[in-house]
Amino acid sequence: MASTKEVLSLAVETGDALLRNGAEVYRVEDTVMHILESYEIEEYDVYVLSNGIFASANENKEDACSMIRHVPLGSTHLGRVTALNQLSREICSRECSLEEAWKRLEACKQIPTTGTAAAAFFCGVGCNCFCYLFGGALPDSAVAFFCGLALKILLQYLSAGKVSKFMTNIVGSALVTLISLGVHLLAPAILYDKIIIGSIMPLVPGIALTTSIRDFFNGDYLSGAIHMIDAVLTAFCIAVGVGTIMTIYRYLIGGIL
Template sequence: MAVTKEILALAVEIGDALLRNGAEVYRVEDTVMHILEAYEIENYDVYVLSNGIFASANEDREDACSMIRHIPLGTTHLGRIAALNQLSREICSHECSLIDAWNRLERCKNISFGKPVVHIFFCGLGCGCFSYLFGGTALDSIVGFFIGMLLQVFLFALKRHKNSKFITNILGSAFVTLLSLIVLSFGTPILYDKVIIGDIMPLVPGIALTTSIRDFFNGDYLSGAIHMIDAILTAFCIAVGVGTVITIYHFARGGAALL
């Protein structure tokens, strides 16, 4: 029983790490099943949702074992996913022992997100490019670049306080809208709507939306619905943040239209 439990625990832990870092449901399920087969466990059941894993092995034998794992929706880390996929391939080709697999798993889970300064710069760069892509001027792109960097700093600060995802999206979108309107109020000739659109792009739930569509196509309707609801609620929070600040600014100017 100890061997079966350890093998199942390894498979579930790898599936947990994949799902926690943004892997698709069907890939997680396929990976867990292949790992169990690699260790010659034939009688098993694996069911994966967007935020949970249910797995059992050898149910008709004395060493029967089952596990349930709750996994909250998290951020995407493609580097960890790539490392975990390579680990699963080596396990399936019998190039990695059980003990080595556990050690490799810990290293995969500890791959860093990169230096904060890199996140800040590329968040600003992405925001500036999106501002230009959506019809903004070169000046809009420059303003979007600096506001985008400030947005990433703001998101890092919110992360340290462990705010909920909804609060983070509302405050983040309100923050970039406020900064855009402040720049506009100084008489800077910018298209504030283009700047705002570009700067809220890091908050837009594009991955959640595309993942939900992929889940629907694969017949994982429950997982697809979970991701779709997550995307819709995130978009709603962004709209609340932007709309609230614009409305307050509008009334603070005596109801004058924004130009």
């Protein structure tokens, strides 16, 4: 039988990876508990927050062990969440030895994110489609495509430089507004508002809102509140970014907006 410490670090490490890639608190807690159980640890306690994991096992035995992890709010990677979920299923059906589980866990963490070029392209396509859905005409959607493209490139650049989330959202929405107002200036027939609405979609806090609700629903109020604050602040930052550029534009061009 493996020592408590080995099992607990596997379980917590899996939970850490899940949380980091955007799984909801309930799933993380559940996964950690199931892994502990399937390696025959009967006494344990697990407490997960949206940015931390606290776990202890076998407190009354010789090899008692407890662990704490700090997990900053990160970007969502659904591929990793799916792979980790699959891994924990296999561990639970006892198909997976401890060594093998570690190897699989490392492999799951290494699943690559979408490449910059592909991400930029699909961000463009997404913005393009959303612009059309929210009432833009074809030329507007075409502009939205380039807005999305530029926005994603900017976001990648900012995330490499570890710029704070506030600034990222403000600068991102400001860029989109700038481009669409610029195009509007050259071609007045362009519906700049539809372009902006379509192009801010990658910034809009859909994930934070969804995760927050699910946390609340499962009774994890603290985590739900953290995500809800995240969602509200993100929305606020988008409004500030759009608003700033609009105000400047209005001052420069003089009320014909």
